[in-house]
Amino acid sequence: MRVHLYNGSLGLVRRSGVGQAFYHQKAMLEQAGVAVTESWDAHADAVHINTVLPDAVFAALRARMRGETVVYYGHSTMQDFRDSFVGSNLLAPLFGRWIRFCYDLGDFIITPTPYSQQILESYHLKKPVCVLSNGVDTDFFAPDPARREHFRREHQLADDQPVVVSVGHYFERKGILDYIELARAMPEVCFFWFGYTEPALTPAHIREAMAVAPGNLHFAGYVDQAALREAYCGADAFVFCSHEETEGIVVLEALACGVPVVVRDIPVYEGWLSDGREVLKRHDVAGFRAAIGDILGGAWPDLAKNGRAAACARNMKALGQRLCDLYRTQGKRPA
Incomplete structure (x- = not known):
C-alpha cells in the first residue's frame, strides 16, 4: 500500500499543530510499514489532505480524478477559528461554510477526538467522520x-x-x-x-x-x-x-x-x-x-x-495500525 501525504502549503502551517500532524502521520505510516510519498508521480491508494487552503481543494479533486481515496483531516472547526487571527471572529461563519465544502471532498474525514467528531458531525457533513488521535512520539518526547x-x-x-x-x-x-x-x-x-x-x-x-x-x-x-x-x-x-x-x-x-x-x-x-x-x-x-x-x-x-x-496510549506505532484499519473500512479499495 502507498499513501500520498499532500505537502502543498506545508510551509505556511509548518509551525502549527496542523504542520506537526503532517509529520506525525508520516511517522505513523512508516512505523506501520506503509510506503509514503509526497509526489504525484506514482499512484497512491490514499491521499492525505491536512489543510483547508485553496490548493488543498485542487489536490483533493485531482486525487478523486485519479481514483485515489481522499482522507481529509478535520483539524479545524469554526469554533477554534474564533479568537485567533485579526478578523477571525468576523470571518468565522464564512470559514465554517468553507471547511464544510473542503471536508466533503474527502471519502472520509479523520478528526482527533470524540469532541471534535461531535462538532464536525453537527455541520451535517456528507461523509463519515472517524476519530484518530494526532498521536505523539513517546520515544522522542520522554522524561530526561x-x-x-x-x-x-x-x-x-x-x-x-x-x-x-x-x-x-x-x-x-x-x-x-x-x-x-x-x-x-x-x-x-x-x-x-x-x-x-x-x-x-x-x-x-x-x-x-x-x-x-x-x-x-x-x-x-x-x-x-x-x-x-x-x-x-x-x-x-x-x-x-x-x-x-x-x-x-x-x-x-x-x-x-x-x-x-x-x-x-x-x-x-x-x-x-x-x-x-x-x-x-x-x-x-x-x-x-x-x-x-x-x-x-x-x-x-x-x-x-x-x-x-x-x-x-497514543504512540505512533499503535496509531499507524489503527489508521490502516480505517483505510480498509472506509477507503475505496482494501489495503
Missing part, C-alpha cells in the same frame, strides 16, 4: 533529567527555581491573556511562553497585553522540537489555558515528557484525560494558580506518571 539540567543552565535558572511552560500562537483562544495574568499573580515563578505569531496577524489588545506583561514571563518565540522537548523536561508544570481545541498536540508532548499538566476544563479532554489522575483541570486564573501551588507543593505525586501513560 539531563535535558532538564540543560534547559535550566541555558536560561540561567537555579535548580530550585519554579518554572512553568506553555506553548501556542499569540491567540486569545490559546489563553494567552490568562497566562499573562497568571504570571503576574505568581511573581516567584518563572513563566515561559513558546510560540510566535506575526504582529500583523495578532490583534491589538493581545499585543498591548504582551507589552506590559510582568518580568517573570518570557516570550521565548518559536523553537524547534528538540528545544521544546528540553523546555518540557525543564519545567515543573505545563499550563495550557486554551479555551478551545480539537485535541492539543502540545498537551500530548508535555504529558509524554512527564511534566505535570494543568489544562482548562473544556470538553475536548473528556474521556481521555481525568482531573486528578492524568492532569489537573481548572476554569480560571485562580484555579490555575492554586493548581500550580499544589504541584509545586508535591500534592499530586502520581500526576506525571499517569500523564505519561496517557501519552503512551
Whole structure:
C-alpha cells in the first residue's frame, strides 16, 4: 500500500499543530510499514489532505480524478477559528461554510477526538467522520533529567527555581491573556511562553497585553522540537489555558515528557484525560494558580506518571495500525 501525504502549503502551517500532524502521520505510516510519498508521480491508494487552503481543494479533486481515496483531516472547526487571527471572529461563519465544502471532498474525514467528531458531525457533513488521535512520539518526547539540567543552565535558572511552560500562537483562544495574568499573580515563578505569531496577524489588545506583561514571563518565540522537548523536561508544570481545541498536540508532548499538566476544563479532554489522575483541570486564573501551588507543593505525586501513560496510549506505532484499519473500512479499495 502507498499513501500520498499532500505537502502543498506545508510551509505556511509548518509551525502549527496542523504542520506537526503532517509529520506525525508520516511517522505513523512508516512505523506501520506503509510506503509514503509526497509526489504525484506514482499512484497512491490514499491521499492525505491536512489543510483547508485553496490548493488543498485542487489536490483533493485531482486525487478523486485519479481514483485515489481522499482522507481529509478535520483539524479545524469554526469554533477554534474564533479568537485567533485579526478578523477571525468576523470571518468565522464564512470559514465554517468553507471547511464544510473542503471536508466533503474527502471519502472520509479523520478528526482527533470524540469532541471534535461531535462538532464536525453537527455541520451535517456528507461523509463519515472517524476519530484518530494526532498521536505523539513517546520515544522522542520522554522524561530526561539531563535535558532538564540543560534547559535550566541555558536560561540561567537555579535548580530550585519554579518554572512553568506553555506553548501556542499569540491567540486569545490559546489563553494567552490568562497566562499573562497568571504570571503576574505568581511573581516567584518563572513563566515561559513558546510560540510566535506575526504582529500583523495578532490583534491589538493581545499585543498591548504582551507589552506590559510582568518580568517573570518570557516570550521565548518559536523553537524547534528538540528545544521544546528540553523546555518540557525543564519545567515543573505545563499550563495550557486554551479555551478551545480539537485535541492539543502540545498537551500530548508535555504529558509524554512527564511534566505535570494543568489544562482548562473544556470538553475536548473528556474521556481521555481525568482531573486528578492524568492532569489537573481548572476554569480560571485562580484555579490555575492554586493548581500550580499544589504541584509545586508535591500534592499530586502520581500526576506525571499517569500523564505519561496517557501519552503512551497514543504512540505512533499503535496509531499507524489503527489508521490502516480505517483505510480498509472506509477507503475505496482494501489495503
